[in-house]
Amino acid sequence: MSPHKTIRIREEGDALVVCVGGYLNSLLGEEVDKVVRARLDGGGRLILLNFGGTRLVNSIGISFVIGIVEKVMEREGRMAFCEVSRINRELFRVTGLEKYVRSFETEKEALDYLSGNA
Amino acid sequence: MGYLRLFGTMGAEASFREEDFFGREEELSVLTRAALDGARGVGSSFMIYGPPNIGKTSILLKLAKALATPSDAEGLPRPFPLYFSFSQILSHPLALSQHFLQEFLSQLLRFLGDARPSSFDPAAMCDRLASLGVTGCREVLAAHDRYTVDGDGLSALVNALSFPFSASGELFYPVFLFDDFQYTGKLQGVPEGAMLSILRPYIKSGHFPMFFSGSSPGRVTSALKREGLFGTFQMIEVGGLSTDSSVGLWGHLCGRRRVEVPVSLLPRASERLGGIPAYQRMFVEEIFFRNAKVSDAVALENLYAVSVTEGKLNRYWREFFENTFPDRARRGRAIRFLKRVLCDRFPLDTVEGAISLMGVSEEEGNAILSSLEFKGLMKADLEQITFVGDPVLADFLYWAFERGVLGKGTSQVAASIVQARLSRTAPEPGQGGGHARRVAAVKDLMRKWDLREVPLLLLDFGKFLEKFGGKGLLEVVIGMEREAVKVRLPKVSSVSTGYRTSHGGPRFDFDLVAYGFLDFDFSEENLVIWAVDVALEKNLGARAVEHFENRCRLLALEKGLPNDRLRKWMLINETADPAAIELASGYGIHLSHPTQLRLFLNLFGLEELERDPEPPRSPGAEAPRDGRALEYELVLPIKGDSEVVAARVAEEVAAFAAVDADTVDRIKMAIIEACINAFEHSASESGKVRLRYLLSPDKIELFVQDDGKGFRAGKTQEESKKNRGWGLKLIRELVDDVEIITGPDGTVVHMVTHLGADSSNHGAAIKEEGGSDSPGER
Numbered sequence: 048m049s050p051h052k053t054i055r056i057r058e059e060g061d062a063l064v065v066c067v068g069g070y071l072n073s074l075l076g077e078e079v080d081k082v083v084r085a086r087l088d089g090g091g092r093l094i095l096l097n098f099g100g101t102r103l104v105n106s107i108g109i110s111f112v113i114g115i116v117e118k119v120m121e122r123e124g125r126m127a128f129c130e131v132s133r134i135n136r137e138l139f140r141v142t143g144l145e146k147y148v149r150s151f152e153t154e155k156e157a158l159d160y161l162s163g164n165a
Numbered sequence: 166m167g168y169l170r171l172f173g174t175m176g177a178e179a180s181f182r183e184e185d186f187f188g189r190e191e192e193l194s195v196l197t198r199a200a201l202d203g204a205r206g207v208g209s210s211f212m213i214y215g216p217p218n219i220g221k222t223s224i225l226l227k228l229a230k231a232l233a234t235p236s237d238a239e240g241l242p243r244p245f246p247l248y249f250s251f252s253q254i255l256s257h258p259l260a261l262s263q264h265f266l267q268e269f270l271s272q273l274l275r276f277l278g279d280a281r282p283s284s285f286d287p288a289a290m291c292d293r294l295a296s297l298g299v300t301g302c303r304e305v306l307a308a309h310d311r312y313t314v315d316g317d318g319l320s321a322l323v324n325a326l327s328f329p330f331s332a333s334g335e336l337f338y339p340v341f342l343f344d345d346f347q348y349t350g351k352l353q354g355v356p357e358g359a360m361l362s363i364l365r366p367y368i369k370s371g372h373f374p375m376f377f378s379g380s381s382p383g384r385v386t387s388a389l390k391r392e393g394l395f396g397t398f399q400m401i402e403v404g405g406l407s408t409d410s411s412v413g414l415w416g417h418l419c420g421r422r423r424v425e426v427p428v429s430l431l432p433r434a435s436e437r438l439g440g441i442p443a444y445q446r447m448f449v450e451e452i453f454f455r456n457a458k459v460s461d462a463v464a465l466e467n468l469y470a471v472s473v474t475e476g477k478l479n480r481y482w483r484e485f486f487e488n489t490f491p492d493r494a495r496r497g498r499a500i501r502f503l504k505r506v507l508c509d510r511f512p513l514d515t516v517e518g519a520i521s522l523m524g525v526s527e528e529e530g531n532a533i534l535s536s537l538e539f540k541g542l543m544k545a546d547l548e549q550i551t552f553v554g555d556p557v558l559a560d561f562l563y564w565a566f567e568r569g570v571l572g573k574g575t576s577q578v579a580a581s582i583v584q585a586r587l588s589r590t591a592p593e594p595g596q597g598g599g600h601a602r603r604v605a606a607v608k609d610l611m612r613k614w615d616l617r618e619v620p621l622l623l624l625d626f627g628k629f630l631e632k633f634g635g636k637g638l639l640e641v642v643i644g645m646e647r648e649a650v651k652v653r654l655p656k657v658s659s660v661s662t663g664y665r666t667s668h669g670g671p672r673f674d675f676d677l678v679a680y681g682f683l684d685f686d687f688s689e690e691n692l693v694i695w696a697v698d699v700a701l702e703k704n705l706g707a708r709a710v711e712h713f714e715n716r717c718r719l720l721a722l723e724k725g726l727p728n729d730r731l732r733k734w735m736l737i738n739e740t741a742d743p744a745a746i747e748l749a750s751g752y753g754i755h756l757s758h759p760t761q762l763r764l765f766l767n768l769f770g771l772e773e774l775e776r777d778p779e780p781p782r783s784p785g786a787e788a789p790r791d792g793r794a795l796e797y798e799l800v801l802p803i804k805g806d807s808e809v810v811a812a813r814v815a816e817e818v819a820a821f822a823a824v825d826a827d828t829v830d831r832i833k834m835a836i837i838e839a840c841i842n843a844f845e846h847s848a849s850e851s852g853k854v855r856l857r858y859l860l861s862p863d864k865i866e867l868f869v870q871d872d873g874k875g876f877r878a879g880k881t882q883e884e885s886k887k888n889r890g891w892g893l894k895l896i897r898e899l900v901d902d903v904e905i906i907t908g909p910d911g912t913v914v915h916m917v918t919h920l921g922a923d924s925s926n927h928g929a930a931i932k933e934e935g936g937s938d939s940p941g942e943r
Contacts, residue, residue, distance in 0.1 A: 070809060103812065105837050106891040123393045133770065134830035141898045142891055163391045 053100065054078050062093035062161045064154065068100030076111025083115050092124035093161045097154055099130030109142050116147050129157040181226040185446065187417065188410025189224055192401055196228050200340045200374045204241040208373040212346075212389070214382040215403035216541045216553040217485070218443040221378040222250070224403065225342040228376070232340055233276070244374075245276050245337040247329060252345035256353050258318030262325035266309060269329055273299065276337070298336060305331070319355055326363050330373065340374045347381035347539060350388060361392045368397055380541025405440025408432050414442055418449040426452070426459045433462060437469055439556045447477040473560045474568075482561040489536050497569065498523060499533050503542070504562040506552050511680065514549055518658030518680060603699045603736065604676050606766060611657045611679045611695065613769045620648035623765055624755040626737065627746045645764065655693045655732075657681035675716065695732045696720060705741040705756075707748045714752045728753070736762060767825060795821060797858040801840065808840035811856055815867065818858045822865060822920060832865060832918055835899040838892045839869040839914045846873065865918045867900075872911035 053068035054075065063086045065079055083094055096112070119126045128150040131139065139145045151157035192213075199209045213221050229246035249268055251261075270290040275281060277297050282290065291302035305328050312321035329339040349360035367373050379385050382400075389395040406414065412431045419426055426434065438444040451472045452459060459465050472478045490496035502523045505511045513519055520530030534550070537543040542558070544551045622629045622645065633641045660679040677697040698713050713735055721731045733754040741749075741756065749756040757765075799814055801807045812833040819829045836856070843854045850872060857868040897903050902917040 070806070072806065074805075103809065103833070103837065105808070105834075105841055106895055107841065109891060125390075125393075132830075133827055134834060137831075137898070138834065138895065141895060163387055 054082070056082050059095070059158050060093075060162055061091070062095050062158055063091055064095045064097060064158075066097040066100060069102060071098075071101050071104040071108030071112075073107040073111070076108040080111050080115055080118075084118060087118060087122045087124060092119075092122065094119055094124060094126045095154065095157050095161060096126070096128050097130055097157075098128060098132065098135055099154075101132070101135060104135050104138055109138060109144070113142065113144060116144065120147070125161055127151060127157040127160055129154045181223060183227065183230050185414070185417065185442070186223055186227045187414040187442070188406040189220070189227070189403075192224060192403070193228060193231070195401070196224070196376060197231055200228065200232055200244050200246075200376075203244060203338050203340055203372070203374040206338075206372045208368075208371050208375065210368050210375045210394075210398045211377070211401055212382075212385060212398045213376060213378040213401045213403060214380065214385070214541075216555055217380050218441055218481075218555075219403050219405065220442050221380070221403050222344050223442065225344055225376060225378055229342055243337045244340045245273065246340045246342055247272055248342040248344065250344040251348040256348075256351055258322045258352050258355050259313055259316070261352065262309065262318070262321040263313070265325045266306070266328065269325075270294070270302070273329075301331060302328075318353075319359065322355070322359070323363050326360075327367075330367050338373070341376060343375070343377045344379075346377040346379040347384055350384060358388045358391050361388055361394060365392055365394060368394060381539050382541075383538050383543075383545035386546075406435070406442060407440065408435050411435035411440040411442075411445065414445055415449075418445060419452075422449055422453040424449060424452045424457075424459075426465075427461075430459065430462060430465055434465055437465070437556065439554070441555070441557070444478060444557050447481065448472060451476050451478075470560075473557060474564045478557055479561060479564070482558060483565075485540070486565075489540050490533075495529070495533065498525060498529075499537065500562055500565050500569070502533065503537070503552070503558075504566040507554075507559040508563045508566075513659045513680065514551065514661060515659050516545070516550055519550060521658050521682065522680075600676075600699055600701060603762075604697075606771065607677055607697055607699065607736065607762070608660045608679075609771055610762075610765055610769055611660045611677075611681075613771065614654035614657050614681070616653060616656045617769075618651040618653050619765070619768065620645050621650045621652045622648055623761050623768075624652065624734065624757055625750070626741065626756040626758050626761065627750050629758065629761055630746075641760075641764070653683075655681035655683050655695075657695070675720075692726075693730050693732060694720070694724065694726060695734060697734045697736070699736045700738045703739045705735070705737050705745045707742060707744040710735065710745045710748045710752070710754060710756075714748075714754065717754075795860040797860075799856040799858075801854045801856060803844045803852050803854060808837045808844070811836050811840050811869075814856070815858065818860055819865060821860055824865075824918075824920060828918060831899040832867065835896045835916050836867055836869065838896050838899075839867070839916065842892045842914070843869055843871040843873070843912070863920055864901075865920065867914075867916045867918075869914045869916075870911060 055066040055068070057064050057066075063083070065082060067075065067079055069075065071079075079096070086094065094115075096115075116126060126148050128139070128148055129152065131150045136145070136150065139148075139150070149157075149160060151160060196211060199211065202209065213224060215221055225248060229248050232244045232246040247269060249265060266287065267285055270287060271282065271285070274290060274293060274297075277294075277299075279293065287306055288303070291306055294300075294302050305324060309321055309324045312318075312324060329341070346360075350357040352359070361368075364375070368375060377385070377398075382402075386395065386400075389398055405411070412428075412435055415426065415431045415434060416428075434448075435445075438448060448469070451457070451468065455468070455476075457464070457468050459468060486496055486500060490499050502519070505522060506513050506519075511522060513522060516531075516534060519534055520527055523530045523533060525533070534543065534545070538545050542553055544553075622632060633644060636644070657679045658681050660677060675696045676699045677695075679695040679697070681693055681695070683691040683693055696717055698709075700709060702709065713733065717731060717733045720726075721728070724731075733752070735749065735754055735756050737756065737758050739759070741758075746756060795818070797814065797818055799811065801811055815832050815836045816829055819832055840854060840856075853872075855868075855870040857866075857870070859866040859868070893903075896914070896916060900916040901919045902915075904915040906913045906915065
């Protein structure tokens, strides 16, 4: 188990909030993928990834995020990112993720968007 | 059972004149093609939106006419255009479902060749349809009757709206032309998105062409998003006609009424009315009934002003506002608010700012904004709002405000409209891309201020130069932290570029105007306006400062702002004359150097300005070995997560160069990716990766060396998993140069980040003061 792996999940209304902490590598990516997949299988459609605690990201971690986005889109769910640092924003831009998922500064803004209040 | 008498409503459908339809070729071509694709079971969905009066309904009706014309396509079903406006129905779902059934049966019979029936007898219509080969209508009707008796509005609605989908067949297929769709969100006892939920399976089936039109894009768009349909719809925004089409329409309308307007005046008349066909028709009627002679531009403007203040154009908008805001006081507030936005060009693009400007409770402010949005005068997207640019509406609001609030006479107002128009000058040409980027960066910055305290030295170049001239960036940052004199920035509700103070008044084109409040107090007393100019000239002179100050004074005068409520800020391009610095200080103008702006951006976590293109470097050039370089080496085991150690060392090394946090992050990410690739692909026998960090005054070089077979730019077996293979692409984005050298002893990835690439942009004036070109001064 990687010492850098931290993940916290909680529900906010209909949305699942996944707080990704530490180093987003393959292990953590897999873990995030697992909880999102379980949520989609259970009928949930609103997913928020909070990157506020993400200190480092590597390309394998990003590949998991891309896979998660694809799954959410396949199931016609809705997804958002929040508290994304500048470097991670840059990585999301390069990998094209920013075209598919909106990023918000705060979790509240993202949840408002997901719930359609924004 | 009894049906309501709404049969055959004589609305827009009846008053549409095909011969008055001009232009819109592109939109019609797209829509017609999509509608005809329905013959092969291929459907697509469009959302047509735009402000009131712009001609959305005409597009749908023109399309209906075009589709109703028999085509040559043999053997394929014919398109049956079903036009239905939701604006004419009662808000009860039962009334809507009944009305929809009536319209459907009636329009289908006419489509199949019958004349319009004189009365509405649904049973007879169903029988007649059965005789024409459309079966099953009676059953649908019987079910609808049951729901009606039970008072089950939602089921009745589902029943009625599903009818056309089941009634089609080999003979025809329905093309849905749903107008005023925003009204479906206001049905009694039915949730806002219910209509879309009912239609959702048919939309998602992809078999039916569906064209929706509405004036409330924000509302409809969010409903589409809630239903997961947003991606299915193509959006078409409708604006005024092109000048050519508009001139063509003038010719046609004038010819019909036999009124004469010189051809040379028509482009001007088109622009005056925003190219909006409905206004053109009203205006020609005005010329005709007043028997007016429109021989030149002044006569045109006079007649226009009279029409806005006491003619048809006036009546249209007056009734519009009376219906939209039945409460007189609220109507007054809405008009005053819109006048400030559309005529006075108050800089406004947030909901929060709008409510502040109205000076009403949040509840009432939201109600006014919601009404404006519903009627298409405003577009809301998340927290951002924009308003329509309808010139006739702007002039109407000006009249309504001047007359209603200030008590001026109509002729007095009309005269000032004419005067304003005739004296108006053409907009100034846009500035270069670099200038626009800097303005955008400052705009972004202001949005983030939000009552934060910053050292005053960030704003005042003279004192900044005195204190930090010649110092490196790191010293400046540390010094700034200790700076005791702070300034509290306002909470900015809205920022806007360009500004004209009053209707027809002189143009004060600041590069940026921000509108905010002090101390969380959203009252007029605490209103503060920031006027910003971003200098274009390389060396700012005293004259430019003088000119800026004059504009600021006029702005303060027009807005009635006391001195301390107008903040003046000029951003230097490169350097400034001492005289300009002194003058700015005397006038209380904040003057900031690009270095100060850069610090500001860093402080607020914003993107730095793009750098000017660098001269090309020769690829793979050797780094200079001048004896001043610092070198570190590290050997890592190929082991999960040991790349994090490499990143930490990179961070420490970068700290020696005092580079900014973003550069450090990029270097860390690049080395992580290079390590991962070495771990994954080298098949190294030693199980180790060697790293070298080389820090020289002008660059940081990183070497990642393994004893394996090479760096894989493409996908390997392991990477054949989806979405992998970003490593090299990311590295190329993160550092300035990348070189991969594969030899018999292994592979070296050589990455270079240049330092001081933007030294020409930053600190030019500081260097003039004798400053050194230190590594920190980048």
